[in-house]
Amino acid sequence: MKILAFDTATELCSAALWLDGEILSRSEMAGNRHSELLLPMITDLLQQAGLVLGQLDGIAFGKGPGSFTGLRIGCGVAQGLALGAELPVVGVVTLESLAISAGVDKALVCLDARMNEVYSAAYVRQGDGLVCLLPPGVYKPDQIPLPDDGGWLGCGSGFASYRDSLTSRCGHRLAGMQPDIHPHASAVARLAAPMFQAGLGQPADRAEPLYVRDKVALKTCER
Amino acid sequence: MKVLGIESSCDETGIALYDTERGLLAHALHSQVAMHAEYGGVVPELASRDHIRRALPLTRKVLAEAGCTLKDIDGIAYTQGPGLAGALLVGASIASGLGVALNLPVVGVHHLEGHLLSPLLADPRPEFPFVALLVSGGHTQLMRVAGVGDYEMMGETLDDAAGEAFDKTAQLLGLGYPGGPAVAKLAASGDAHKYKLPRPMLNSGDLDFSFSGLKTAVLNLKNRAGPDACADIAAGFQLAAVDVLAGKSLAALKQTGMNRLVVAGGVGANQLLRDRLNAEASRRGFQVFYPPLALCTDNGAMIAFAGAMRFAHAAPADGRFGIRPRWDLSELRAPA
Ligand SMILES: Nc1ncnc2c1ncn2[C@@H]1O[C@H](COP(=O)(O)OP(=O)(O)OP(=O)(O)O)[C@@H](O)[C@H]1O
Numbered sequence: 001m002k003i004l005a006f007d008t009a010t011e012l013c014s015a016a017l018w019l020d021g022e023i024l025s026r027s028e029m030a031g032n033r034h035s036e037l038l039l040p041m042i043t044d045l046l047q048q049a050g051l052v053l054g055q056l057d058g059i060a061f062g063k064g065p066g067s068f069t070g071l072r073i074g075c076g077v078a079q080g081l082a083l084g085a086e087l088p089v090v091g092v093v094t095l096e097s098l099a100i101s102a103g104v105d106k107a108l109v110c111l112d113a114r115m116n117e118v119y120s121a122a123y124v125r126q127g128d129g130l131v132c133l134l135p136p137g138v139y140k141p142d143q144i145p146l147p148d149d150g151g152w153l154g155c156g157s158g159f160a161s162y163r164d165s166l167t168s169r170c171g172h173r174l175a176g177m178q179p180d181i182h183p184h185a186s187a188v189a190r191l192a193a194p195m196f197q198a199g200l201g202q203p204a205d206r207a208e209p210l211y212v213r214d215k216v217a218l219k220t221c222e223r
Numbered sequence: 224m225k226v227l228g229i230e231s232s233c234d235e236t237g238i239a240l241y242d243t244e245r246g247l248l249a250h251a252l253h254s255q256v257a258m259h260a261e262y263g264g265v266v267p268e269l270a271s272r273d274h275i276r277r278a279l280p281l282t283r284k285v286l287a288e289a290g291c292t293l294k295d296i297d298g299i300a301y302t303q304g305p306g307l308a309g310a311l312l313v314g315a316s317i318a319s320g321l322g323v324a325l326n327l328p329v330v331g332v333h334h335l336e337g338h339l340l341s342p343l344l345a346d347p348r349p350e351f352p353f354v355a356l357l358v359s360g361g362h363t364q365l366m367r368v369a370g371v372g373d374y375e376m377m378g379e380t381l382d383d384a385a386g387e388a389f390d391k392t393a394q395l396l397g398l399g400y401p402g403g404p405a406v407a408k409l410a411a412s413g414d415a416h417k418y419k420l421p422r423p424m425l426n427s428g429d430l431d432f433s434f435s436g437l438k439t440a441v442l443n444l445k446n447r448a449g450p451d452a453c454a455d456i457a458a459g460f461q462l463a464a465v466d467v468l469a470g471k472s473l474a475a476l477k478q479t480g481m482n483r484l485v486v487a488g489g490v491g492a493n494q495l496l497r498d499r500l501n502a503e504a505s506r507r508g509f510q511v512f513y514p515p516l517a518l519c520t521d522n523g524a525m526i527a528f529a530g531a532m533r534f535a536h537a538a539p540a541d542g543r544f545g546i547r548p549r550w551d552l553s554e555l556r557a558p559a
Pocket of ligand 1: 233334358359360361362385386387389390401402403404407488489490491492493494519520521
């Protein structure tokens with residue numbers, strides 16, 4: 001199975017090719033230059049592998065949560081590529097990519113969501129995959145939902161931005177922290193491969209970001 | 224050459240396929256007006272989220288209606304600016320991804336150039352050069368147009384755009400959004416001469432406009448005359464706006480010595496404005512051109528067309544893209 005994967009949910013812009021279990025990847029701290037970097041990264045990878053899009057089995061993108069601008073670029077590019085190459089698409093939850101990259105059994109993920117909030121979720125490793133214990137949500141750092149037991153690795157930029165409130169919120173449940181780990185396309189590819197295998201690829205039209213933060217404005221009648 | 228056009232700068236997702244030999248093959252539009260109405264105006268974040276749901280289904284619809292497949296497309300044009308950043312980014316990303324997948328050239332189009340050239344999609348179409356009156360929700364400008372990319376600004380609004388004045392007047396009169404069509408409809412049952420509204424800057428001697436005073440006059444009149452006067456106020460407002468737009472357009476024709484006027488943008492759909500300009504045209508012996516009615520407001524066809532004018536030497540996309548939420552039309556140059 002051959003998959004193109006990319007992630008633009010954070011300031012790290014990355015792309016990867018999954019070639020039957022082998023991974024080629026590129027990444028760069030992009031600031032706000034994802035729109036300049038992403039597609040050249042992708043064409044570069046394809047060239048290196050001697051492949052064209054049409055030879056792939058699917059396209060996977062980090063669907064969020066994350067920066068809205070980043071999610072739009074990732075999803076839009078996924079839609080355009082998949083439409084043109086007639087390939088199925090899967091969206092991978094950014095927090096899952098973080099959890100699998102951490103490489104531990106129990107990951108409590110908190111990604112900085114700005115506005116004094118984090119996107120958080122908790123995952124437990126099972127075989128090559130993950131089981132979601134606490135689903136993605138957006139919370140104040142001192143209000144994130146918590147697992148009952150201990151031994152969790154706190155990962156993601158939330159633990160850098162809101163270190164104090166998160167450590168006091170989590171208390172004894174945290175066994176350690178890895179704040180500087182970013183969602184990466186290689187992780188997107190690893191998570192997407194079994195999804196494509198299970199027939200979960202969808203037509204390009206259905207690719208949509210997972211914003212999590214959904215209340216973005218008040219209706220006139222709510223003001 | 225067949226060009227796919229993608230417009231997503233504000234609250235309409237527009238997709239179209241234009242053929243330089245056969246003309247417009249198909250176009251489709253999704254308006255978000257109803258969605259934003261509950262919020263009292265366009266919410267940029269919601270606009271972006273809607274564009275990304277609509278663009279591909281509309282693209283498939285356009286291709287099906289045109290009897291074409293993706294393989295028939297020779298180039299892709301998207302609105303690069305000006306507009307809402309998040310909304311623009313959706314069209315830009317999809318266009319660029321599609322361009323790389325199909326190995327096609329991709330060009331970013333200036334939204335106002337799209338409007339400005341949209342009368343060339345009508346039959347008969349104007350020859351260059353001409354004077355263009357661009358009247359939309361965000362712009363009111365008079366331009367001297369010598370050719371594609373050769374634009375000289377002769378005058379513009381110093382405050383509100385004409386469409387904005389229609390929208391705000393509608394709001395003051397308790398009508399819905401967008402206000403232009405609503406004001407025009409109510410005006411049909413009113414007496415335009417019952418109240419005397421100002422014609423701001425009509426005799427200023429230059430080609431600039433101002434509409435904020437007219438809006439204030441409507442507010443004051445509404446407070447004074449009460450709710451029963453709404454139709455008469457709408458009619459009075461519409462007549463005042465049309466007087467100013469027509470008056471300045473005539474002055475621009477006179478100043479340039481040209482005899483072709485092109486009207487583009489949403490307010491160009493206004494029937495009173497069209498009637499007035501048509502009457503002046505036959506009286507004074509100039510020609511006036513409009514886009515097809517369906518292409519007055521934002522649409523993908525004008526983007527496909529403007530893109531087609533700029534493709535001649537374009538190379539296949541390298542995949543880099545960028546948007547220009549603020550972008551002055553005067554920065555454009557004629558295609559090489
Ligand atoms: N029949 C009409 N009479 C007057 N105004 C109208 C009519 N129909 C539409 N309008 C006005 O046209 C405007 C919408 O036009 P358009 O879609 O071209 O512009 P926009 O997208 O709001 O702005 P821009 O293109 O400048 O960014 C609105 O202000 C609307 O009220």
